[in-house]
Amino acid sequence: MDLVGLMEGKRGVIEAALERYLPDDGHVLTQAMRYSLFAPGKRLRPIFAILAYEAAGGKEADEILPAACALEYVHTFTLIHDDLPSMDDDDFRRGKPSNHKVFGEGLAILAGDALMIDGLGLVAQSTAPAELVRRALAEFSRILGAGGVTRGQVDDLYGVEVDPKFLRHVHLRKTALFISFSMWVGALLAGASEEVLGLLGRAGVFAGMGFQIRDDILDVTGSREELGKTTGKDEAEGKLTYPALYGLQRSQHIAEGYARRARRIFAELGSAWSRLVDLTDYLIDRRR
Amino acid sequence: MDLVGLMEGKRGVIEAALERYLPDDGHVLTQAMRYSLFAPGKRLRPIFAILAYEAAGGKEADEILPAACALEYVHTFTLIHDDLPSMDDDDFRRGKPSNHKVFGEGLAILAGDALMIDGLGLVAQSTAPAELVRRALAEFSRILGAGGVTRGQVDDLYGVEVDPKFLRHVHLRKTALFISFSMWVGALLAGASEEVLGLLGRAGVFAGMGFQIRDDILDVTGSREELGKTTGKDEAEGKLTYPALYGLQRSQHIAEGYARRARRIFAELGSAWSRLVDLTDYLIDRRR
Numbered sequence: 231m232d233l234v235g236l237m238e239g240k241r242g243v244i245e246a247a248l249e250r251y252l253p254d255d256g257h258v259l260t261q262a263m264r265y266s267l268f269a270p271g272k273r274l275r276p277i278f279a280i281l282a283y284e285a286a287g288g289k290e291a292d293e294i295l296p297a298a299c300a301l302e303y304v305h306t307f308t309l310i311h312d313d314l315p316s317m318d319d320d321d322f323r324r325g326k327p328s329n330h331k332v333f334g335e336g337l338a339i340l341a342g343d344a345l346m347i348d349g350l351g352l353v354a355q356s357t358a359p360a361e362l363v364r365r366a367l368a369e370f371s372r373i374l375g376a377g378g379v380t381r382g383q384v385d386d387l388y389g390v391e392v393d394p395k396f397l398r399h400v401h402l403r404k405t406a407l408f409i410s411f412s413m414w415v416g417a418l419l420a421g422a423s424e425e426v427l428g429l430l431g432r433a434g435v436f437a438g439m440g441f442q443i444r445d446d447i448l449d450v451t452g453s454r455e456e457l458g459k460t461t462g463k464d465e466a467e468g469k470l471t472y473p474a475l476y477g478l479q480r481s482q483h484i485a486e487g488y489a490r491r492a493r494r495i496f497a498e499l500g501s502a503w504s505r506l507v508d509l510t511d512y513l514i515d516r517r518r
Numbered sequence: 519m520d521l522v523g524l525m526e527g528k529r530g531v532i533e534a535a536l537e538r539y540l541p542d543d544g545h546v547l548t549q550a551m552r553y554s555l556f557a558p559g560k561r562l563r564p565i566f567a568i569l570a571y572e573a574a575g576g577k578e579a580d581e582i583l584p585a586a587c588a589l590e591y592v593h594t595f596t597l598i599h600d601d602l603p604s605m606d607d608d609d610f611r612r613g614k615p616s617n618h619k620v621f622g623e624g625l626a627i628l629a630g631d632a633l634m635i636d637g638l639g640l641v642a643q644s645t646a647p648a649e650l651v652r653r654a655l656a657e658f659s660r661i662l663g664a665g666g667v668t669r670g671q672v673d674d675l676y677g678v679e680v681d682p683k684f685l686r687h688v689h690l691r692k693t694a695l696f697i698s699f700s701m702w703v704g705a706l707l708a709g710a711s712e713e714v715l716g717l718l719g720r721a722g723v724f725a726g727m728g729f730q731i732r733d734d735i736l737d738v739t740g741s742r743e744e745l746g747k748t749t750g751k752d753e754a755e756g757k758l759t760y761p762a763l764y765g766l767q768r769s770q771h772i773a774e775g776y777a778r779r780a781r782r783i784f785a786e787l788g789s790a791w792s793r794l795v796d797l798t799d800y801l802i803d804r805r806r
Contacts, residue, residue, distance in 0.1 A: 252664075259664055259672045311631065316623035335604035339627060340672055343599065344664035346631065350638045351659025360648035367655055371639025376540075376547055376632035384547045384628055 233508040237277055244276045247295045248302065251352060262333040262341035266306050269324035270458065274441075274513075275301035278409065279416035281509065282430065285502045288420030296355040297366060297419055301412050303349030304370075308379060310342040317387060325458030358419040366415050373411045378403055397470050402435065405442040410434025413506070426499060433495035433506075440488035441513040446471040447481055452518065485514045521796040525565055532564045535583045536590065539640060550621040550629035554594050557612035558746065562729075562801075563589035566697065567704035569797065570718065573790045576708030584643040585654060585707055589700050591637030592658075596667060598630040605675060613746030634662075646707040654703050661699045666691055685758050690723065693730040698722025701794070714787060721783035721794075728776035729801040734759040735769055740806065773802045 245268075252264060276298035283294040313320040313328040314335060321328055330338035353370055356363050372378060382403025389396060413434040417427055449464045450473050464471045472481040492510045496503040533556075540552060564586035571582040601608040601616040602623060608616055618626035641658060644651050660666060670691025677684060701722040705715055737752045738761050752759045760769040780798045784791040 257669065257672075258676060259669050263664060311627060314624070314627065316627065336602070336675055337672065339599060339602065339604065340668055343631075343634065344668040346634060347638075347659050347663035347668065350635075351656055351663060354652055354656035354659060360652045363652045364642055364648045364655075367652075368639055368642035371635050371642060375635035375639060376551060380628055380632040380635065381545065381547055384545075384625065387624055388546060 278412040282413040282416030286417040286420035300352035307345040406438030409438030436492035443485040566700040570701040570704030574708035588640035595633040694726030697726030724780035731773040
């Protein structure tokens, strides 16, 4: 099956699972959570997790689906909070008004909180061996918390340094480590060896850096209609990005370099990992 | 040892552990987290967890201390977010300006997020058997998320019904279930039986309801100097509280009724649980 068809199939499974995990019970908190969770999204992180789980030999939906969906919960949490007026102050996301534009700031903050908390709870629902689940949760927290994604967001908002090293640091914390974790946790829950996990962690960071640089590029070249969020904002705000630092062409070149390094590791892992190669190629060529 | 001395000793252990888990690394995010985490607090939830762990026969600090401290992380997260202008809009907490008054809204939200995420990660650090840790995390999320504390905060902010049943519901979700969870998780990590855990869950809810009603009473009778937070606010805002609904005397009477029911269960559990009886008495007699 080609990658597009494969991704579509996985997306269907993920959407159905999300619907089971967060049905509409009529409560305004649930509605605020669902508004952002079910806005059209690529579901990249859960797809990464499922593909890595399958490549590592996993076969039980109940082991991986809760953790895969948790990645989408938590990704949505970061989007809702990042868009708040006191942070990036974005009015559009995933083709719709941002959560706080519809539900107000207080409820948007709480909807994000609940997605975060319930997301971690979903990981704990995985039927994989308890020691693997415990480890998944410890790592989840490490990647997302004060040393990870949250610190990346603080540095992005309040950081003062403007050099390539700092930019790499922010991209790494805000995006690449979370993408990497998505693959890593899939393989972990399938019982992958430490060696595979180590290689995968590195491949994921390379793929994630490529993904984020492509995101920077699309912010310059894409339209709001295509991307479903405010574009051109990085430049208008004089934000440090790869295109701003290196120009568009060289940025794409850097993204491709990262993708190449990721592919090399997947090749080392063997033919079971070929879908991850395809997905990595997709990441740095995508138009949205 | 009397209760005051016992609590002081436990508090020392907890403060030292918190200092180890969140040392000052000079980063502004860490400083915002530490500002609220190390503001003077009673550390009631960790103390509950440790006392229940010990009463249930637990003997390893590394099994309980990370989870106990996680309760304080997460409690602090709820305080920071609840105080935000878009929610309760409180300027004082624990005797100091609220987090957002010092660090700004964006950073306050992120400091809360990081305390929540790192708190759940701390639970995953417990050296108790992995299946118990997995269950602790699943329950932690259930108590705090969209069906628990977070929903309680939404209903408190946006709820329209003003009747005793609704008030009980908010107090239960916002406070009592979390207090109850604090005891429950301590006993769980010590390997307590299902029977003990079931009884303890109920006792904890009664103790927690007593605690919250006493809180409502202190909001009327206490001063900001004593409590370290804005007082008289419930009444000024026409908020539904026990004193508003029943008057001070009858409210204290209701709190004592809850405490009595908690004590009865602790007595049923046996003499090992006598410290929890003392602590419950303290909760409904305290002046701050």
